[in-house]
Amino acid sequence: MHLTTREIWALVHGLLIGGPFLLAFTGGLVALAGLRSEYLTAEGIRNRVAQLRIGASVMAVMAWTIVFIGIWVLLPWYSEARPDSPRSLLLSDPSTRQWHEFADVWKTHVAFMAPILATAAAALVVYYGRTLAHDRVVRNLVLALYLGAFAVASVAALLGSLVTRAAPIR
Amino acid sequence: MTHESVSDPPATDAPPAVDLGSPPLAPSEIIRPSGPAAAVVLAAGLASFALGLLSVLTASSASVSSALTLSERVGDLSGLTTVTAVVFFATWGVLAIAWRHTDPPLARIAVASAVLIALGLLGTFPPFFNAVGG
Numbered sequence: 410m411h412l413t414t415r416e417i418w419a420l421v422h423g424l425l426i427g428g429p430f431l432l433a434f435t436g437g438l439v440a441l442a443g444l445r446s447e448y449l450t451a452e453g454i455r456n457r458v459a460q461l462r463i464g465a466s467v468m469a470v471m472a473w474t475i476v477f478i479g480i481w482v483l484l485p486w487y488s489e490a491r492p493d494s495p496r497s498l499l500l501s502d503p504s505t506r507q508w509h510e511f512a513d514v515w516k517t518h519v520a521f522m523a524p525i526l527a528t529a530a531a532a533l534v535v536y537y538g539r540t541l542a543h544d545r546v547v548r549n550l551v552l553a554l555y556l557g558a559f560a561v562a563s564v565a566a567l568l569g570s571l572v573t574r575a576a577p578i579r
Numbered sequence: 580m581t582h583e584s585v586s587d588p589p590a591t592d593a594p595p596a597v598d599l600g601s602p603p604l605a606p607s608e609i610i611r612p613s614g615p616a617a618a619v620v621l622a623a624g625l626a627s628f629a630l631g632l633l634s635v636l637t638a639s640s641a642s643v644s645s646a647l648t649l650s651e652r653v654g655d656l657s658g659l660t661t662v663t664a665v666v667f668f669a670t671w672g673v674l675a676i677a678w679r680h681t682d683p684p685l686a687r688i689a690v691a692s693a694v695l696i697a698l699g700l701l702g703t704f705p706p707f708f709n710a711v712g713g
Contacts, residue, residue, distance in 0.1 A: 480599075480657065481650075488654065511706070515703065515704060517656055519703045521663060522696070524627050525663075525667050527631075528619075528623075532619040536615055540611055547616070553693075569641050
């Protein structure tokens with residue numbers, strides 16, 4: 410059983426950070442949707458806002474880390490000018506060209522929206538704090554930003570896993 | 580008149596007039612100017628739009644693609660994402676300072692930002708930027 414350095418980086422990118430990042434959205438969305446003054450006690454709101462502030466900030470940092478590793482560490486290996494690089498292998502066969510020309514290219518571009526939207530959501534959570542429990546408009550805005558980040562991250566994760574299945578980085 | 584009818588409050592479906600579950604807000608949380616929030620929301624929209632626009636431009640212009648190639652190993656995505664990140668943080672910073680004490684209409688700015696994000700999403704879609712870029 411052996412993993413190359415490149416495979417370890419791919420695992421860190423996709424599973425060790427990417428997996429928890431996607432899972433954390435579920436908790437964040439539930440916590441935000443239930444953050445209402447009519448549902449929670451004063452102590453409940455205080456605790457949940459504290460958790461959300463930390464969670465949202467950590468998720469934003471995770472999102473930037475994932476795209477940074479993807480672009481600056483993994484992409485150069487993926488697109489090396491060698492006949493056995495994943496990109497070269499995919500482009501060499503007409504039946505797999507679209508895995509690069511559509512799937513990988515869209516993934517690498519659209520994924521960059523996730524940290525931007527997650528950071529905006531985190532900034533609003535930190536800024537408004539307990540006001541989120543009282544202001545439905547702001548709460549829904551944060552939820553929309555989170556859902557947007559979750560959507561683009563999910564698309565990127567799905568396409569990334571399919572591209573990796575077709576031509577893994579080794 | 581029974582004892583029960585005297586001691587119990589009349590049944591009603593209406594919510595209590597006072598929200599007993601609401602915590603007291605700190606003075607700084609009671610009135611928050613929407614300016615700093617609007618700044619980050621609009622910055623997210625502008626950065627997303629920049630990402631889409633630059634994706635189209637790199638597909639349609641070799642000179643733009645070359646100019647955005649900050650790293651030969653990464654390709655034009657190196658500059659494309661760097662410029663997008665700069666647009667996001669710079670716009671956020673500038674608008675946050677300019678709007679720190681103001682109350683711009685957050686809902687309208689959110690709608691404008693949503694349109695910019697949708698356009699940015701379209702711009703990152705390969706069939707679209709390849710069709711536009713030829």
